[in-house]
Amino acid sequence: MSQNRLPATLPNASFATLGLMFISGFFATNAFDLWGQVVSPGLGFANLSPHGLAKSLLESLGLPSNDFAGYFVHFYLVGLIGYPIGWMFIFAPIWQRVIGQTSWILPAAVYGFGLWVFAIGGITAIAGLPLFLGFTGITWVALVGHVLYGVVMVAVLALIERRGLA
Numbered sequence: 756m757s758q759n760r761l762p763a764t765l766p767n768a769s770f771a772t773l774g775l776m777f778i779s780g781f782f783a784t785n786a787f788d789l790w791g792q793v794v795s796p797g798l799g800f801a802n803l804s805p806h807g808l809a810k811s812l813l814e815s816l817g818l819p820s821n822d823f824a825g826y827f828v829h830f831y832l833v834g835l836i837g838y839p840i841g842w843m844f845i846f847a848p849i850w851q852r853v854i855g856q857t858s859w860i861l862p863a864a865v866y867g868f869g870l871w872v873f874a875i876g877g878i879t880a881i882a883g884l885p886l887f888l889g890f891t892g893i894t895w896v897a898l899v900g901h902v903l904y905g906v907v908m909v910a911v912l913a914l915i916e917r918r919g920l921a
Contacts, residue, residue, distance in 0.1 A: 766843050766844070772843070775839075775843075775912060775915060776835065776836060776839035776840065776843065777835050777836075777839075778911060778915065779839055779907075779908045779909070779911040779912045779915070780834050780835035780836065780838060780839045780908060781834075781835060782907055782908070782911045783834065783838070783839075783903075783904045783905070783907040783908035783911065784829075784830055784834030784835065784904065786903050786904065786907040787803075787805075787834070787900045787901070787903060787904040787907075788803075788805070790803075790896075790899060790900050790903055791803025791805070791896055791897070791900045792804075795896045795899075795900075800892055800895075800896050801891070801892035801893040801895075801896040802893075802896075803893060803896055803897060803900060805829045805874075806822065806825035806826045806828075806829045806830075807825060808825075808829075808874070808878060808879065808882060808884070809824070809825040809826075809828035809829045809833070810822070810824065810825035811879075811882035811883065811884055812828070812878055812881060812882040813825065813828065814882075815881060815882045815883050834904075838870060838904065838908065839908060841866070841870075842863075842866055842905070842908060842909065842912075843912075846862070846866045846869070847862065847866075850862045850865075859909050859910075859912075859913055860906065860909075860910075862909075863905045863906045863908070863909035863910070864902050864905060864906055865905075866905040866909070867901045867902035867903065867904055867905025867906060868898070868901065868902055868905075870901040870904060870905060871897060871898045871900075871901035871902070874897070874901065875887050875888060875894060875897050875898075875901075
């Protein structure tokens with residue numbers, strides 16, 4: 756992503772790529788949670804509970820659905836692994852092939868929007884919750900959170916590459 760551009764090729768499946776996923780996912784998930792659980796309620800908006808959605812999904816699948824399982828799925832499986840894989844191996848290469856070379860910020864925001872549709876539109880339905888959580892306040896806080904996640908994740912990836920650490 757040199758000079759604020761998307762990579763032209765798929766990343767290698769390596770420990771370095773796994774490290775990039777974990778680091779970028781860590782900062783992005785923390786930004787998402789800071790927004791949804793501190794800033795948003797502090798401003799009088801809804802409080803996000805992403806581990807609650809994960810618990811509901813696990814329960815609907817007949818899997819253990821305690822608090823630990825919800826946090827594990829939200830933070831580790833989704834935030835550190837799932838969403839970064841989606842960006843690095845699926846979305847960014849498709850964007851590059853279809854749209855071409857662009858600055859990273861627009862596709863990062865579009866990716867975050869797609870994560871919101873996936874999580875709040877799709878996973879909620881699978882978990883037996885109302886589609887888009889009934890378009891309540893939490894829906895819109897989640898939209899901002901998912902777009903923020905995408906932008907922070909890709910910004911961290913760009914920063915690491917720019918610094919020559921990847």
